[in-house]
């Protein structure tokens with residue numbers, strides 16, 4: 723009995739410590755110890771924070787996740803404050819199945835941010851609650867043609883477009899609501915590297931579905 727509860731508590735501890743590690747862009751900090759604390763997993767921007775260039779027409783966000791099933795929000799924030807007034811969805815909310823490396827190479831930001839600094843916030847809605855990590859970036863024109871080595875999907879990792887009310891709620895005020903024009907900047911079949919596969923076809927169908935839903939809601 724005692725042994726069983728000891729094992730159970732060990733299990734709880736290891737799940738609580740597991741979480742995810744943002745690999746690209748370079749995160750504010752690498753420890754996941756306070757990852758349940760928003761907006762940036764216990765980290766803030768200071769003089770030593772690394773700054774990564776982020777290409778507004780398509781760049782990578784890569785992380786390694788230990789949870790077998792999570793929903794993920796890629797949020798683009800203008801300026802130095804994660805609570806700043808202007809933020810955007812960099813990609814539709816994704817549901818990831820299978821633990822391991824995950825990289826979305828087509829995260830976008832509004833062109834109006836070129837030349838400005840900002841924050842890429844990755845929020846996971848996981849089995850143990852909301853988890854946060856941030857990277858500090860400078861937005862530049864174009865598409866990242868030299869994706870980092872960390873941009874890869876683990877074997878057995880799969881993903882699909884999804885929806886999640888808790889993640890959407892992070893876009894609190896109406897000024898944060900992604901506009902239809904941002905939605906249409908989501909990747910289309912022509913820009914998708916693996917556009918031949920059924921998978922990317924369903925991803926594209928998902929984008930169209932979301933765009934239609936957003937337009938319908940206006």
Ligand SMILES: *[C@@H]1O[C@H](CO)[C@@H](O)[C@H](O)[C@H]1NC(C)=O
Pocket residue numbers: 824825826827873874875880881882921925
């Ligand atoms: C990883 O999988 C997602 C979902 O299928 C896909 O959108 C993305 O392009 C993949 N990443 C890489 C580096 O192939």
